[in-house]
Amino acid sequence: MKKLSRKEEELMQVLWDLEKGFVKDVIEQLPDPKPHYNTVATLMKRLEEKGYLGHKEYGGTYEYYPLVGKEVYRQTLMKKVLHTFFDNSYLNLLAYFAKEEKMSAEELEQLVKMIDKENKS
Template sequence: MKKLSRKEEELMQVIWDLDKAFVKDAIEQYPEPKPHYNTIATLMKRLEEKGYLAHHEYGGSYEYYPVIAKESYKDTFMKKVLHTFFDNSYLNMLAYFAKEEKISPDEMKALVKMIEKDKK
């Protein structure tokens, strides 16, 4: 899977939320100031070239849809983060969030309960 830029990833989030979209549909999902039509059209073409989107053509208009599921992208992204920053250790990753106070002790306990429940 080819790496996405921040703008490409942002657009993929929009398309995953919509399931399919013409350029104008995607633009409507952005806050003001809205991106220019050509910017979104170019990003969609680039995402198609990278294998993230495909399209159906309707009289010269392209309706794009995701080829890669959001969950699949998330799994790949998280594995890369885990490998790059945490030496493939989930413990190191959780310790990071605990040290940075991004996760509270109560949330950590809830996480342990979730894990234990899923293993039963």
């Protein structure tokens, strides 16, 4: 799976929420200042070339839809982060959040409960 730029990820977030849409629909969902139509159209074409989007054509206008689900993208991205920055160690990842992001004891307890629940399933 090819890496996405920050702007490409932003467009994918919109399309995951919309499930499908034309360039104008995507632009409407983006924060101000709105990017130019041609900029968004170019990024969407690039996302299609990378295999993230598909389209249906309606008289020269394209309606885009995601080919890669948000969860699949998240899993791929998190595996890369885990490998690149945390030596494939979930413990290192969680220690980072506990230390650098000031994860509270309550949040850690909730995490332990989630892990216990998943292991019992």
